[in-house]
Amino acid sequence: MDSDYQFDVETAVSADEGSSEANKTVFKTHVTRHYNIAENPNGGYLAAIVTAAMKQVSPHPDPVSVNTHFLRPGSADSDATVTVTLVRSGRSVTTMRATLSQDGKDRLEVLATFGELSGSGQSEPLFTIAAPELPPIDECLLRSGVEQGLNLPILSRVDIQLPAQFALAGQSDEAMVRGWIRFGDGREPDSHAMTLFADAFPPPVFTALGNIGWVPTIELTVHVRRQPQPGWMKGQFWTTDLTDGRFVEDGLLWDSSGALVAQSRQLAMLLTPPPG
Amino acid sequence: MDSDYQFDVETAVSADEGSSEANKTVFKTHVTRHYNIAENPNGGYLAAIVTAAMKQVSPHPDPVSVNTHFLRPGSADSDATVTVTLVRSGRSVTTMRATLSQDGKDRLEVLATFGELSGSGQSEPLFTIAAPELPPIDECLLRSGVEQGLNLPILSRVDIQLPAQFALAGQSDEAMVRGWIRFGDGREPDSHAMTLFADAFPPPVFTALGNIGWVPTIELTVHVRRQPQPGWMKGQFWTTDLTDGRFVEDGLLWDSSGALVAQSRQLAMLLTPPPG
Numbered sequence: 001m002d003s004d005y006q007f008d009v010e011t012a013v014s015a016d017e018g019s020s021e022a023n024k025t026v027f028k029t030h031v032t033r034h035y036n037i038a039e040n041p042n043g044g045y046l047a048a049i050v051t052a053a054m055k056q057v058s059p060h061p062d063p064v065s066v067n068t069h070f071l072r073p074g075s076a077d078s079d080a081t082v083t084v085t086l087v088r089s090g091r092s093v094t095t096m097r098a099t100l101s102q103d104g105k106d107r108l109e110v111l112a113t114f115g116e117l118s119g120s121g122q123s124e125p126l127f128t129i130a131a132p133e134l135p136p137i138d139e140c141l142l143r144s145g146v147e148q149g150l151n152l153p154i155l156s157r158v159d160i161q162l163p164a165q166f167a168l169a170g171q172s173d174e175a176m177v178r179g180w181i182r183f184g185d186g187r188e189p190d191s192h193a194m195t196l197f198a199d200a201f202p203p204p205v206f207t208a209l210g211n212i213g214w215v216p217t218i219e220l221t222v223h224v225r226r227q228p229q230p231g232w233m234k235g236q237f238w239t240t241d242l243t244d245g246r247f248v249e250d251g252l253l254w255d256s257s258g259a260l261v262a263q264s265r266q267l268a269m270l271l272t273p274p275p276g
Numbered sequence: 277m278d279s280d281y282q283f284d285v286e287t288a289v290s291a292d293e294g295s296s297e298a299n300k301t302v303f304k305t306h307v308t309r310h311y312n313i314a315e316n317p318n319g320g321y322l323a324a325i326v327t328a329a330m331k332q333v334s335p336h337p338d339p340v341s342v343n344t345h346f347l348r349p350g351s352a353d354s355d356a357t358v359t360v361t362l363v364r365s366g367r368s369v370t371t372m373r374a375t376l377s378q379d380g381k382d383r384l385e386v387l388a389t390f391g392e393l394s395g396s397g398q399s400e401p402l403f404t405i406a407a408p409e410l411p412p413i414d415e416c417l418l419r420s421g422v423e424q425g426l427n428l429p430i431l432s433r434v435d436i437q438l439p440a441q442f443a444l445a446g447q448s449d450e451a452m453v454r455g456w457i458r459f460g461d462g463r464e465p466d467s468h469a470m471t472l473f474a475d476a477f478p479p480p481v482f483t484a485l486g487n488i489g490w491v492p493t494i495e496l497t498v499h500v501r502r503q504p505q506p507g508w509m510k511g512q513f514w515t516t517d518l519t520d521g522r523f524v525e526d527g528l529l530w531d532s533s534g535a536l537v538a539q540s541r542q543l544a545m546l547l548t549p550p551p552g
Contacts, residue, residue, distance in 0.1 A: 064494075065543050067387055071366075123519055127515050246340075
């Protein structure tokens with residue numbers, strides 16, 4: 001890894017020599033605390049460590065479809081292994097699965113297909129989803145852990161700027177959040193950052209239901225559609241169905257040119273009953 | 277399998293005794309031609325065979341999140357093996373992965389989490405997506421293979437009734453299809469039928485772009501939200517982003533009471549360039 005940017009250093013993996021079976025490669029890595037949501041490493045950050053390992057195996061460079069199932073929370077400030085199995089590599093796409101383990105316990109199981117994405121602006125989509133209008137960044141508020149009732153070390157790594165109605169707890173009738181996101185250290189967005197960006201905004205249920213603490217993800221799917229242009233990205237996340245303490249949350253991310261870059265969907269759990 | 281319904285018989289699997297490793301079970305099954313899209317078994321049908329095998333392993337009965345990556349087309353009228361690996365079983369959910377193989381070649385790689393779903397109507401959702409109004413079934417047209425330029429043996433197993441603007445090629449400005457679906461032999465819908473129902477409507481790009489032949493799926497994700505009530509279900513499918521010959525298609529399925537039952541998303545390929 002040639003980059004000195006935090007995200008690249010903090011998702012770096014190294015192949016564990018001598019551990020390879022056919023089609024299987026074991027990587028060593030270290031999970032930092034800098035992307036924590038309270039005590040738990042952010043799920044999108046852990047998924048990005050896994051796709052960084054997959055990238056070493058894949059002849060295709062970009063994650064186009066990444067399904068991550070969260071088996072147990074990860075451990076911050078702790079070593080990890082990522083075991084990548086090559087499932088199939090074809091002409092246009094490569095499919096892999098991987099397990100991230102810490103202290104002998106599996107934490108994430110990931111199934112992903114990689115391909116090669118065009119840059120935003122290189123080809124004209126026949127259908128797409130337009131970016132929403134948002135207030136300028138300097139009229140927005142920084143995402144706050146106080147409002148959600150959690151410490152958010154992840155805000156040392158990503159800047160998230162939210163219009164006021166999406167920044168404060170229980171201020172909205174709908175379970176929707178929109179805002180701006182970028183890396184804090186000047187690293188530009190790319191296809192590998194999209195699992196992190198898709199899981200870094202406040203949970204949309206929070207704007208409607210108020211302070212609901214940590215919402216653990218069961219499964220996160222991210223489809224990356226094209227390489228983003230440099231600059232701030234826009235995000236929109238909303239809860240489409242909430243019942244029996246489990247909800248589906250959809251997400252969209254656009255680059256600075258307004259091109260759709262990623263679509264996400266996650267199934268998550270509401271641990272704290274909404275204040276009633 | 278006690279049921280004589282076609283879907284249950286045609287997704288039945290039997291454990292291959294003597295083949296078990298720890299956490300791994302091999303099942304034998306047979307892929308019929310009755311769900312074909314032209315020469316290829318429908319992807320949602322193949323995924324349903326895999327979840328039928330997973331159900332034998334899982335202490336939790338319902339697929340709540342199913343990610344299927346299609347490595348190669350399946351073979352109709354041909355035996356198959358499904359190898360299920362138990363990844364983790366916890367209190368509320370069980371995660372498994374599986375590979376469906378035929379003739380020594382892997383066809384599907386699946387990662388899924390099972391849980392236990394409430395019945396539609398048993399609990400009140402805090403947020404959900406309402407079902408659209410549709411013309412009565414007897415004012416709709418049967419899905420036609422002629423219009424899509426394909427033989428559709430799958431129509432021997434599911435009845436799909438479409439309002440005229442969604443039934444005819446190239447008649448719509450938007451890439452959207454809505455309509456009615458049920459099993460042809462009176463079997464009622466359940467959580468296990470949702471991968472099939474989520475992949476059985478005409479591709480929405482067809483209503484906008486005309487006759488575009490077979491659109492192979494790269495990856496299909498289905499989230500099942502609750503057990504459906506008996507009767508015809510409503511479906512809505514639309515293409516959200518199409519670029520460089522790959523597109524994302526979203527889907528929703530509601531039961532006869534209007535409750536949201538499943539949400540789907542697939543990444544697929546357009547092989548035939550749209551007529552221009």
